[in-house]
Amino acid sequence: MSSVPGLSLTASGTIPQELLDLPWHLPLVEWPEDVLAALPRGISRHIVRFAYLGGSIIAIKETSERAARHEYRMLRQLGKLGAPCVKPVAEVTGRTREDGTELSPALVTRHLRFSLPYRAVFNQMMRKPTLQRLIDAQALLMVELHLLGFYWGDVSLSNTLFRRDAGNFKAYLVDAETGELHPNLSAGQREYDLEVAQVNIAGELMDLMEGGFVDEDVDAVATSHQFIDSYRGLWQELTGDTAFDPGQQWLIEERVRRLNELGFDVEEYDIRSARDAGHLLLRPKVVDPGHHQRRLMALTGLDVQENQARRLLGAIDAYRAVTDPHGDEAVAAHMWTQNVFQPTIAKIPRDLRDKLEPAEIMHQLLDYRWKLSEREGRDVSLEEALPNFIDEELRSYRDEAVLMVNPPADVVRQLELGASPSAENNDDVDGEPDQDASAWYS
Numbered sequence: 475m476s477s478v479p480g481l482s483l484t485a486s487g488t489i490p491q492e493l494l495d496l497p498w499h500l501p502l503v504e505w506p507e508d509v510l511a512a513l514p515r516g517i518s519r520h521i522v523r524f525a526y527l528g529g530s531i532i533a534i535k536e537t538s539e540r541a542a543r544h545e546y547r548m549l550r551q552l553g554k555l556g557a558p559c560v561k562p563v564a565e566v567t568g569r570t571r572e573d574g575t576e577l578s579p580a581l582v583t584r585h586l587r588f589s590l591p592y593r594a595v596f597n598q599m600m601r602k603p604t605l606q607r608l609i610d611a612q613a614l615l616m617v618e619l620h621l622l623g624f625y626w627g628d629v630s631l632s633n634t635l636f637r638r639d640a641g642n643f644k645a646y647l648v649d650a651e652t653g654e655l656h657p658n659l660s661a662g663q664r665e666y667d668l669e670v671a672q673v674n675i676a677g678e679l680m681d682l683m684e685g686g687f688v689d690e691d692v693d694a695v696a697t698s699h700q701f702i703d704s705y706r707g708l709w710q711e712l713t714g715d716t717a718f719d720p721g722q723q724w725l726i727e728e729r730v731r732r733l734n735e736l737g738f739d740v741e742e743y744d745i746r747s748a749r750d751a752g753h754l755l756l757r758p759k760v761v762d763p764g765h766h767q768r769r770l771m772a773l774t775g776l777d778v779q780e781n782q783a784r785r786l787l788g789a790i791d792a793y794r795a796v797t798d799p800h801g802d803e804a805v806a807a808h809m810w811t812q813n814v815f816q817p818t819i820a821k822i823p824r825d826l827r828d829k830l831e832p833a834e835i836m837h838q839l840l841d842y843r844w845k846l847s848e849r850e851g852r853d854v855s856l857e858e859a860l861p862n863f864i865d866e867e868l869r870s871y872r873d874e875a876v877l878m879v880n881p882p883a884d885v886v887r888q889l890e891l892g893a894s895p896s897a898e899n900n901d902d903v904d905g906e907p908d909q910d911a912s913a914w915y916s
């Protein structure tokens with residue numbers, strides 16, 4: 475146990491010695507450089523720092539005892555429900571300086587690999603379509619949380635983390651301090667969350683616009699309305715009624731297919747008769763996100779995000795069409811993983827492996843190959859496209875696994891010179907080399 479008397483750590487599993495050995499007797503602002511990881515942080519009221527813990531990285535937030543306890547429990551419950559959120563590690567109380575002065579309790583969470591706070595996503599001027607995808611990801615997160623009965627209370631871009639997801643973003647909740655879990659949310663609770671979201675998102679976008687990080691033709695207030703529209707459209711699709719006649723069973727299939735397309739499986743649905751006799755109403759009762767993710771996992775064992783899974787399933791279909799169109803899907807998926815995916819990822823030079831997740835690398839490589847084939851007017855193979863992809867695209871990415879922990883020499887040079895690296899194609903999620911990384915240093 476740690477040498478600090480009175481120190482108390484609450485965690486669900488075994489507490490690693492490295493966690494106990496952290497300098498809990500010092501306020502976070504005084505923690506020595508060698509335990510800290512320089513990673514991009516969002517805006518926060520509390521002091522947040524990242525620290526190395528064994529081979530991984532944790533985020534530590536100093537807060538009140540009540541808030542740390544509540545947020546720790548909330549994140550644990552959300553995690554059990556499969557919500558996209560950061561994973562809690564421990565709640566730390568009873569912290570004192572060596573002279574006995576009391577220090578703030580802390581919440582420890584696992585750093586979400588490959589995640590970007592929205593300000594880091596925006597570190598280059600962002601175009602309208604990219605912003606739209608970011609806003610859609612935030613709206614999907616809200617819908618997913620509301621379906622689980624989670625009332626957020628403080629929805630904002632800065633309380634969310636974003637990961638690339640095959641040309642889109644996947645949003646994760648990072649701050650659950652104001653959250654509440656209920657068996658179901660009332661329309662009023664959902665509306666309140668939406669109101670808060672709208673005000674916060676508009677405010678955050680205005681700040682970004684003042685800093686020149688968003689296209690001039692973006693309207694912050696209109697964008698916050700689009701967030702609401704995106705949320706309502708999804709909510710309606712996931713929970714609304716479809717009317718059909720007894721002879722129109724295909725409408726049920728169509729509805730289920732539409733939900734699958736959106737990335738949801740329908741676990742249960744209700745069919746009841748409508749007031750006007752003759753009609754029936756179909757309403758999904760339990761929907762579960764991760765439709766493509768689960769299919770890919772079952773076929774290949776690869777655990778990736780939803781849009782990446784959709785993309786890789788498409789690649790498997792194409793592979794099957796060429797190699798054995800009438801063969802078994804599971805066999806084709808296995809062959810593709812062994813003969814295409816794994817060898818491709820294995821060819822990525824070691825020093826570039828932290829640039830992007832393997833599934834994201836595959837997605838970008840497929841895009842690159844497609845562009846190259848179009849340019850050259852012939853089918854370019856993945857093998858042929860790979861070396862150019864590595865040199866022209868992958869190298870220009872920042873290390874997103876643990877962004878800026880070990881800044882590559884060229885980025886350090888750029889930071890020192892205040893210059894920009896190659897500036898082409900970097901205003902979009904599909905190609906975004908690091909620009910002003912210094913702004914995101916801890």
Ligand SMILES: Nc1ncnc2c1ncn2[C@@H]1O[C@H](COP(=O)(O)OP(=O)(O)OP(=O)(O)O)[C@@H](O)[C@H]1O
Nearest residue numbers: 515516518519520533560583584585586591632649
């Ligand atoms: N587990 C984590 N992984 C990655 N980043 C994290 C993690 N935990 C915190 N952060 C970063 O720290 C920032 C602040 O965290 P958080 O929102 O919990 O603090 P806060 O002080 O409660 O914020 P608020 O001002 O909303 O109350 C986040 O925006 C995020 O960028």
Ligand SMILES: [Mg+2]
Nearest residue numbers: 518632633649
């Ligand atoms: Mg916050």
